[in-house]
Amino acid sequence: MATPADWIAGARPRTLPAAVAPVLAGTGVAAYDGAWDDWQGVWWKALLALVVSLALQVAVNYANDYSDGIRGTDDDRVGPMRLVGSGAASPGAVKRAAFLAFAVAGAAGLVLAATTAWWLVAVGAVAVLAAWFYTGGSTPYGYLGLGEVMVFVFFGLVAVVGTTYVQTESWLWPALYAGIGIGALACAILVVNNLRDIPTDTVAGKRTLAVRLGEQRTRALYLLLVLAAAAAVVAVAVATSWCVLVGLAFLVVALPGVRTVLGGATGPALIPVLQQTGLAELVWAALVAAALIVCG
Known part of the structure; x- marks a missing residue:
């Protein structure tokens, strides 16, 4: 048992910065737009x-554990322990854990939809389906090379723009640019994970x-995604305030991972890069959000 x-460990806590970062970035844009002038009306949103973002991330992790485990993909795993693949938990138990996390995300999302706009329910439903069918179902898109696309869309664009929207109830260009930056780094986490595997x-x-x-083009893609995140900082700065350029300091955190990836590391040597990239994404969001709040 x-x-x-x-x-x-099965929830993969090292991936959780990828869930916190988009909410930080989206909230920073909302604060810059003035939503937090009446903070009592938006803090709970x-x-x-x-809650939605964290629960979805945990749900994805458990769902991947379950789906990859029953397919035998994790039988000879290099990375962090998987519950099903290691035999530590039954497939049914892991599946139930995934559904419980989905339910938590859904409940929080319903409250946001009820107090903002009901069409957000449809967005949330699509996000849940995308999370499950990444490795679930008869033809999981993660097995077809489309995982990075969906991570960019849902853990980047949708998460950041959605966070801003529920607080401002308006579409803002800086939120889109921030979503691109966060999405690029979220993709980079998946890229290095798949490079290892x-x-x-x-x-x-x-x-x-x-x-x-x-292998070689995947390493180049990792570098490209980090550079795209840097370009996104500049785009947010152009659309808001030049003080946002402080966000480029995320590169200090990202560079060790870039050196490891470009240096040809393989297998377990790439595992620390997952944490380094997740931390870089969190620093990106924290610095950009802080600059937007201070300079807004």
């Missing part, structure tokens, strides 16, 4: 957006984007 520590994914028939591109 899986221990509480096993379940926490930001909190609920954070190229050998085992190839054997398992999992045709991720890294498998399709090959």
Whole structure:
């Protein structure tokens, strides 16, 4: 039977910065637009957006654990422990944990939709379906090389723009630019994860984007995504205030991971890059949000 520590490890807490970052960035844009002038009316919306984002991230992690585990993809895993693949928990238990996390995200999302706009329910439903069918179902799109696209859309654009929208009830260009930056770094996390797993994914028939591109081009893609995140900081600064350029300091955190990836590291040597990239994304969001709040 899986221990509480096993379940926490299965939730992959090192990926959670990717859930916090879009809410930080989106809230920063909302504050710059004046939404927090009456903070009592929006703080709880930001909190609920954070609950949605965190719960979806945990749900995705458990869902991937379940789906990859029953397919045998994790039988010879290099990365962090998986509950099903290691035999620590039954597939049914992990599936129920995923659905419980989806339910938490759905409940928080319904409150936001009821107090903002009901069409957000449709957005949330699509996000849940995208999370499940990443590795679930008969033809998971994560096995077809489309995982990065969906991560960019849902953990970048939708998460940031959605967070801003529920607080301002308006569409703002800086939110889109911030979504591009956050989405690029969220994709970078998945890219390095799939770079590490190229050998085992190839054997398992999992045709991720890294498998399709090959090792060298995947490493180049990682660098490109980090540079895109830097360009997004500049775009947000142009649309708001030049003090946002302080966000470029995220590169200090990102550079060790870039050096590791471009240096040819493989297997377990790439595991620290996951945490470094997640931290870089969180720093990106925190610095940009702080600049928007201060200079707004």
